[in-house]
Amino acid sequence: MGFINRNEVFERSEFSFFLPTQVKYGVGKVAALGMELQIEDELSSCNNVMIITDKGVLAAGLVEKVKVGLADSIFEIKAIFDEVPPDSDLKIVAKCAQEIKNLEVNLLIAIGGGSVMDTAKFAALIGTHGGEVRDYEGGFMVPGKCIPIVAIPTTVGTGSEVSIGAVVKDHETKTKLTIASPHLYPKIAVLDPEMVATLPAKLVAYTGMDALTHAIEAYVSTENQPVSEALALRAAEMLYDNLEIAVKDASNLDARAKLQIASMLAGMAFSNSPVGATHAISHTVGGLYGLHHGLSNAIALPYVMEFNLESCPSRYAALARAFNVIESGISDIELGKLAIERVRTLKVALGIPERYRDLDVPSDPDTINRVTEIALMDICMAFNPRKAEFAEFQPLVEQVI
Ligand SMILES: NC(=O)c1ccc[n+]([C@@H]2O[C@H](COP(=O)([O-])OP(=O)(O)OC[C@H]3O[C@@H](n4cnc5c(N)ncnc54)[C@H](O)[C@@H]3O)[C@@H](O)[C@H]2O)c1
Ligand SMILES: [Fe+2]
Incomplete structure (x- = not known):
């Protein structure tokens, strides 16, 4: 029995992995x-x-x-x-x-x-x-x-x-x-x-959270497979261990170097196991209101994790262990909730606002409906582990905004 990944039945009958770079x-x-x-x-x-x-x-x-x-x-x-x-x-x-x-x-x-x-x-x-x-x-x-x-x-x-x-x-x-x-x-x-080394702390936070979103979304992607899984989990672990240090201490080149490597590993992972609903919402809100891509991902990420949790609890449990959660004897759902809590805590530590409205994005019903409609058409939704129609997705968008 692996500590991070359970030795579960391998459900995929085939997969491919491509990386020419x-x-x-x-x-x-x-x-x-x-x-x-x-x-x-x-x-x-x-x-x-x-x-x-x-x-x-x-x-x-x-x-x-x-x-x-x-x-x-x-x-x-x-x-x-x-x-x-x-x-x-x-x-x-x-x-x-x-x-x-x-x-x-x-x-x-x-x-x-x-x-x-x-x-x-x-x-x-x-x-x-x-x-x-x-x-x-x-x-x-x-x-x-x-x-x-x-x-x-x-x-x-x-x-x-x-x-x-x-x-x-x-x-x-x-x-x-x-x-x-x-x-x-x-x-x-x-x-x-x-x-x-010259990247301002705010951009280390935003772009590092983009990489963390890639790692998490690739890991739970409908196209998840063992090669990207290995890359995504190691990326998630390195990002969790180094992001706050790198943001708070600009002189720590070791932490920045690890973020650079983790970001690359996550890029390899999501190129083969594409990202999901966080990116769909982030592309929409970021596009309409001119928010930095990493910032808009960081805001939506824990809400989307909550939304997806029940569709693949053992994957969120593995992410919790990658984030250094050592509790045993609790359910995968409970472990998954701890993974989400760690992401929320990290978000606060990095100074990321809680919701889009904190950045003056309108939160009226028309905006919520428009964002829901556009996000649902984003290609990334095809790879989100939980499928959703408008009625199910709109409350998530309302929470995030
Ligand atoms: N192709 C992909 O796989 C992929 C994946 C995720 C996001 N994206 C896209 O990437 C874009 C965002 O890229 P980004 O987050 O890297 O930010 P960015 O490229 O927009 O750069 C942000 C700012 O940081 C400054 N900057 C960059 N490096 C610096 C450094 N070392 N020192 C000082 N300033 C520096 C830039 O001048 C710029 O003003 C978005 O359009 C997003 O949609 C693409
Ligand atoms: Fe991204």
Whole structure:
């Protein structure tokens, strides 16, 4: 009998796991970036580089480190595209893709958080196959390989450096578009703890909670399977152990490095076992009211865990044990409740507001109904362990808002 996972009957008759991204981890990897990439056969003819980033990452001095890392290598920086806004933007993606074509760029280096890495994924797609993002919306619509991406994450949340998907905001309709395709995985993910040393505490909290949401939702996903399970549980454990320390002590690089690794593990997990209702609600409220993705996930997470608890109690019990709950002789439901309590306590310790209304999101019945309707149409609902119609889901949205 395992301590974290019970030795239950294996219910799946088949599963697959896919992960084409190579991970290079270590302090100083960016300082030696040219050497690190030069040894990769498939990149030896990809010499025309565009760096994709945003103004905050640029101001933190991280792009300079990439430039130094590439000096004296075979890689020539043709352009630095630093116009990525939070959640990116369809028009910015189109502009970036056009520059890629004009300059005949054949390698993208994305340095930043999810907004930057996802912009690189979309720009690689449009820069290679033409058209616009909407042409490829949904799953498995990308026709073939895209310009390779080297992803250097500077936040500790999205896992986009190893993930199958990308998200962009349509700022006109205030909605988010998602594409998932095996062709969107970055070629190489470079995890250098020095890249997250400058991340402000608030963003460590928000993005770390995004990673925790990925780990929990992948673990209870309808598509859960043993490989992602291993990744998700280890990610949940590392995030729980290090998130509060990293937020409260900016000098603790060990804790930040572990968050960076855990975020990657969770990205690998959810790429194969997709996330659920927390993300569906978060995409909706975050899109409509401009909230940071990690913050809006963090708010909804414990409410959704409560909503899902009865649909897979033994999975929530395992999460409790990953969160250091050692009580024995109590039911899985009771253990699951303790897991939820730990997430709530962590949320408070990180200074995350309780509900969306605390951030001035309207809480009137029309808003609640609109959010319910849009969230129920989100693709993530397909992977939530508890299926729900409007009448069942609306009270959850009312609680969260
Ligand atoms: N593709 C995926 O698999 C996936 C998964 C989850 C979320 N997302 C998407 O990712 C986006 C959010 O990404 P994010 O949470 O990483 O935030 P972000 O990329 O929007 O960055 C947030 C802010 O942090 C600043 N920043 C980033 N790194 C910094 C550093 N080291 N030092 C100082 N400032 C720094 C940026 O300049 C920016 O202002 C959302 O659009 C979300 O939908 C994508
Ligand atoms: Fe997320």
